Amino acid sequence: MDSLFYNFTLIQILGTCFGVTQVLLARQNYIHNYLFGIVSILLSIWIHYHSQLYADIVLSLYYLVMSIYGWLYWQFGKKNNPPPIQYANRLDYIISFGIVLFCFGAMSFWLINYTDSDVPIWDATTSAFAWAGMWLMAKRKMENWIFLNISNIITIPLLIYKELYIYAALTGFLFVVGVSGYLKWRKLIQDENQPTRHQPATT
Incomplete structure (x- = not known):
């Protein structure tokens, strides 16, 4: 039991390190953030399996x-490399909320009828908001x-309930970075749409 707890803690720490790196790189609009995210995802699968978070x-x-x-x-990306950030x-929005509704319905049915999830x-x-x-x-x-921060807000108490305190702390950090990421991306859009000094705005 002590060994399992140790592995839980160690894997959560490793997953947290890779997850933090991924989201910080995403905030900076750095393309290879996904590579760090993939490692974090693989580690989280092990944790979630043993925590019955199917x-x-x-x-x-x-993910x-x-x-x-x-x-x-x-x-x-098609014409731009990478494609521009857009609203x-x-x-x-239709697709995003469709993903939320479909995922919630499908996951709820599966978890209630075919798993031992409590x-x-x-x-x-x-999961539904995170998918979107x-x-x-x-x-x-x-x-x-x-959408990711809506998921984060709901996830924090869930992880505390499951006694996954390191992942709960990571999710709280991800919420803060999510707010910062939104502001950062908004500034990037403004900078991209702002005319350069040598190129007057078109009418």
Whole structure:
């Protein structure tokens, strides 16, 4: 039991280090943030399995796929390399809330009927918003920070309930970085849209 607790603590620390690095690099709009994220995801899968957070395992697998997709999209985007940061449009919002509703419904049904999860609704809700947020981040949409932070707010007490205090602290840190990331990306958009000194604004 002591060995399992030690492994839990060690893996949480390692996962936290890689997760912090990933989100700080994402805040700086650095393309290789996804590589650090992938390592953090793989470590979190082990933790979530032993904590019976099954929706988070599925979420982590989704994170893994979206991290690979996001890295490729940022690296080999269509016309721009990488594609510019943008605000979500109406279609993006429709897709995002569609992801939230579908994920919540599917995860709740699965957790309630086919797992021994003791927090099915709670777990499904955190995952639903995170799924949408990760999709928006891969598409380089500003609103990814909002959806991810909604998930973070709900996740912190869930992790405390599961006695995963290191991951709860990491999630609190991610919430702060999420706010900072939103402000940073907003400034990047403003800088991209601001005319240069040598190029007058077009009318």
